[in-house]
Amino acid sequence: MHPSDEDIARARSQWTWRGQARPPFAVEPGPGQESVWDFPRPPALIRDGREVVLRWDGVELARSHHTIRLLETSHPPCFYLPWSDVDRSLLQPAGGGSFCEWKGPARYWSLVRGADRLERIGWSYPEPLAGAEAIADCVAFYAQGLDCTVGGMPVTSQPGGFYGGWVTPELVGPFKGDPGSSGW
Numbered sequence: 001m002h003p004s005d006e007d008i009a010r011a012r013s014q015w016t017w018r019g020q021a022r023p024p025f026a027v028e029p030g031p032g033q034e035s036v037w038d039f040p041r042p043p044a045l046i047r048d049g050r051e052v053v054l055r056w057d058g059v060e061l062a063r064s065h066h067t068i069r070l071l072e073t074s075h076p077p078c079f080y081l082p083w084s085d086v087d088r089s090l091l092q093p094a095g096g097g098s099f100c101e102w103k104g105p106a107r108y109w110s111l112v113r114g115a116d117r118l119e120r121i122g123w124s125y126p127e128p129l130a131g132a133e134a135i136a137d138c139v140a141f142y143a144q145g146l147d148c149t150v151g152g153m154p155v156t157s158q159p160g161g162f163y164g165g166w167v168t169p170e171l172v173g174p175f176k177g178d179p180g181s182s183g184w
Contacts, residue, residue, distance in 0.1 A: 003099060008129075011101035015041050017184060019073045027172040035172050036074055042102045043072035045080075045134045050151035052079050054141060056111055056118065061146070062086040068134050072102070074176040074184050076158045076165030079150065080138035091139075094120045104129040109139065118145045123164070140164055 003011070017023060019040040026037040048069040054061040064085035070078040094108040109122035124139040125132060141148070142164045148155035150168050158165035160177025167175065176184055 002105065008101050017073045025174065029172050033170050033172050036076060036175060039071035039073050041073040042131060043070050045070055045132065052081060053149045055147040061090055068138060075163060076167045076171055076175055078140045078164050079166060080135045080140045082138055086139055091122065103132040121145060
């Protein structure tokens with residue numbers, strides 16, 4: 001079910017932090033670092049030319065120099081990869097879906113290789129809302145269970161298990177998903 005415009009506006013209005021000012025608890029970035037509290041809301045979609053590589057148990061799932069880095073207040077970035085840079089033979093549609101007030105209805109994907117599976121490890125927005133059209137032909141992945149790098153830097157998962165952001169060494173938080181962050 002697609003929420004009404006009124007429901008979307010109500011969901012969007014709930015956010016206190018929108019990137020205009022860092023909250024007092026935000027870590028001050030040092031040289032070469034960026035604060036997730038400087039990221040905007042609604043999210044910004046930025047083309048990123050760094051090499052992004054994803055491997056699953058040593059098998060390359062994706063390699064791209066043409067990703068879209070989604071920046072949203074309090075979240076480590078998500079990297080959306082063009083479908084053309086992903087080994088789709090490893091993916092199967094997963095059941096269910098969700099709705100983001102900024103991006104629209106999401107579809108989920110599972111990784112499958114023989115008896116090995118990673119359920120609902122990826123997601124896509126084939127029919128995104130206005131403002132998110134750049135990710136229509138892309139897919140993003142949770143880092144849990146995968147070996148991911150951005151520009152050769154290792155990636156760790158955004159805390160909390162719900163959000164799909166990728167934490168890289170240049171980011172400072174705290175991050176949405178940390179204990180006590182549910183009201184952000």
